[in-house]
Amino acid sequence: MSEEERICEILNTIQNIKESELPVTTYFKQNSVPFTRKQYYRYCRILKKSGEDGLHDKRKDGNYTKLTERIKDYIISTVTENRSISTPQLQGKILNKFDVKISESSLNTFRASVSLTRIPLHKEPKYKLRKSGGGEILTCLAFFTGIIEIYTRTIIERVNEIRQSPLFEQNKNIGEDYPDVRSRGKFTTEYNQLKSVRENRFGSLVSRVAVNL
Known part of the structure; x- marks a missing residue:
């Protein structure tokens, strides 16, 4: 033109x-x-x-x-x-x-x-900074150092030691305890059937009778 x-x-x-x-x-x-x-x-x-x-x-x-x-x-x-x-x-x-x-x-x-000055494009930052709590830092350090694995292995080893101890074997036959039942002067069927309970249930009474005789 x-x-x-x-x-x-x-x-x-x-x-x-x-x-x-x-x-x-x-x-x-x-x-x-x-x-x-x-x-x-x-x-x-x-x-x-x-x-x-x-x-x-x-x-x-x-x-x-x-x-x-x-x-x-x-x-x-x-x-x-x-x-x-x-x-x-x-x-x-x-x-x-x-x-x-x-x-x-x-x-x-x-x-x-003419009111046409440059308007720069708004660019999103590649990485956004976010606030992080101290707990997240400690968790990352725990995974990085392997301390969680050490704790887990230690707990498992200790549980196995307790299960193999004589005390654990002695208490293995003791039934489940029911504190709420015992607090009302009652005992469970499993508890009453224990050999130690049956043998000692009237122990104090027998001793008193023997003394009086």
Whole structure:
């Protein structure tokens, strides 16, 4: 598209918007417009201030490249689609498309003037730090040093020693105790059938009778 065609398209579009009975916002929503609503208001200000001549690309003398209206349109369109684009990236895109290099300071100034400054992407941290209790640290150390395995082996060995002791063999035949029953002066059937209980049940009574005789 030539420069004259671009300006003609802008003027025709602005005229259509103004002749429409729709509000500007509604018009942009319902119609395909070659520029944004922000650009529309900016074009209106340029036309009011400088006329059609203000829409032409202009360059200053020397090697300094001015931001032309065409480049401004491209910047607004590009940055609106990607607010996270950096100034060097935008500078490279302009160079590839228009074969001109705009200084980063000029790009930053223009982006700020149209409220399109860069918004960095929010990146999730690779590792999230979480609070940890002392118990978790001790547990990790216990597994790492093997102390849990040592405790387990020691307990098992001690239980086996007790089971093999003479005292354990002596008490093996003693039935299950029922403290709640004994507290009411009663004994279980298993307890009453024990040999030691049957032999000693009346021991004190027999001794007293023998003494009296």
